[in-house]
Every structure is written in structure tokens, then in C-alpha cells.
Amino acid sequence: MPELPEVETIRTQLEKNITGKKIVGIEVVLSKIVKLPAGRFKKALLGAKIKKIKRRAKILIFEFNNDWSMLIHLKMTGQLILYKKTKTKDKHTHVIFRFSNGGQLFFNDLRQFGYIKLVKTEELDGFFAREKFGPEPLDKKFGAKEFETILAGRPKMKIKQFLMDPKNIAGIGNIYSDEILFRARINPLRPAGSLSKDEVKNIFSAIKKILPEAVKFRGTSAENYLDAFGQEGEFLRRLKVYGRENEDCPGCRGKIKRIKLGGRSAHFCPACQR
DNA sequence: TATATTGTTACACC
């Protein structure tokens, strides 16, 4: 489940390896992944060079040296994997990009929820303005005060759901909201409006601590996530609560519990998360 | 075979 750290890992790896490369071939195996006619898609990108690779929330943005930018969302099970040599596609490979140096980028997606779309580069700002994403948590400009302000606007929301809503803060999903709240020792069911100043501060610093650390370990391979080199992320074994139902709490004598929250599973220690 | 999975959005309600 790629969340911010996973998408950022892929972004960094691709940036180092395919910036400046020219697209010489595109194969669209499953056309619904690409949100425009395959012919137009290919015409726009064939021969184009990748200028920059950016990220906003969980969306990767490939900016080309023509007028186009390509947006890729991996949703639950999407993968972007770069192969230096020839590689045969499997049943989950839906789009393949081939580069002038022989490299190939595979878009795989078991669930087929991910998408690829094109936006004119000059329209990117307008596109993201309409999406109304909250601030980027890794942005240095995102500070405790702004976090407090956004929280204050959603007093009734349960704090876990608050953290997962990209309109509040971008890029946090189920795994990292669980981990952030464990570190801050806050119960996921707490309404945002019930949190004390100190508790809010603790959540804020947990965000600033955990996300960069997960990036450092190239993300979490819980389901089928792989980085751009096809490798698993190392953060899985560093998770304290996510996916650890019935295990001992790493902080006290309690046991990790799993509950349903808004149709999602939430993992936490009822003893030390209050 | 029924169920579980999650990021995002649509929609009903107050």
C-alpha cells in the first residue's frame, strides 16, 4: 500500500535513474489504466524526455520536455519497477515505458485501481488546486501551528481518520496513521477536538519523525509494495502496531488490538494509547 | 464462495 514514504522512495529512485531519458516506446496492455485514449497518450509522450519527477500527496508527477506532465497514482497495489535489461511482463503488467538506453519501466497493478493520466504542465497548479490536498507533511514549511489550525477545523473527526484524509494532510494512509498515533500514545478513536495542546504537539512530532524514517528505510512492504528496483522496503519490521494484532505492545505489557474504524482496520495498544 | 483489502470520492444528513 504505497503511502507517502513508499511513493517518495520510488520518486527518488526514478529521479536518479531516468531523468533526462527519452521515451522510445510505450506499450499499453490494459487501456483503462490510462485515462485517455492510448493513441493520444503515446503521441504525447513518444520522443519526449523526462525533465523532472515530482510528488504531491501520493501522486507521482513526471514532467516532460514538451508541454505534458504525466500523473501516476498507485492506489493500493500499483508498482513502478525499472528494469535495466529485457524483462517479460506478467499478468499484472499493464503499461510499459521503454527508454533510449534500453531501460524499461513497468507499471504493474494487481487490483487495477491505479491510474496514469496526462495534464498540461501549465495546468498542474490548477489541477492540484481543485484536488484541495492538505499540506505536505515533510515540507519544512509545514509547522506545528498550521497542524493545530487544520485540526481545529475538524473537531469531531476521529484522529486516525483525520490523519488519513488527504484534504487535511497529504500522503498519510492506514499504516502510518497507526504508527504515528502509537508513537504519540494517542488512541485512534479520540476526536480531534478532545486533544490537549501537548497531545497535538506529540502527534505533530510523531508525523515529522516517522515519515522521514520510513523514507530512509525505503518504505513498508506490507502487501505487495516494491520499490522502483523491485526490492522490498525495510520499514515493515520496524512497524510497532500495524499488522501486529494480538502481539505484545512494544511499549508496555498490553496487547495490540485491531478494530474497525470507518471501514478500515486500526491497530493500537489500548493500554498505552489513551 | 464469501470476505477482506485501501485510497478516494459520492452522497445523505444535520
Next chain:
DNA sequence: TGGTGTAACAATAT
């Protein structure tokens, strides 16, 4: 009007 909560959707593995 807009905050809030829930359902729905995508497709597959088990």
C-alpha cells in the same frame, strides 16, 4: 453551507 460519517468502487487472492 459545510462538516461529518458511511457506502461505494475498483479486482483479486485466499
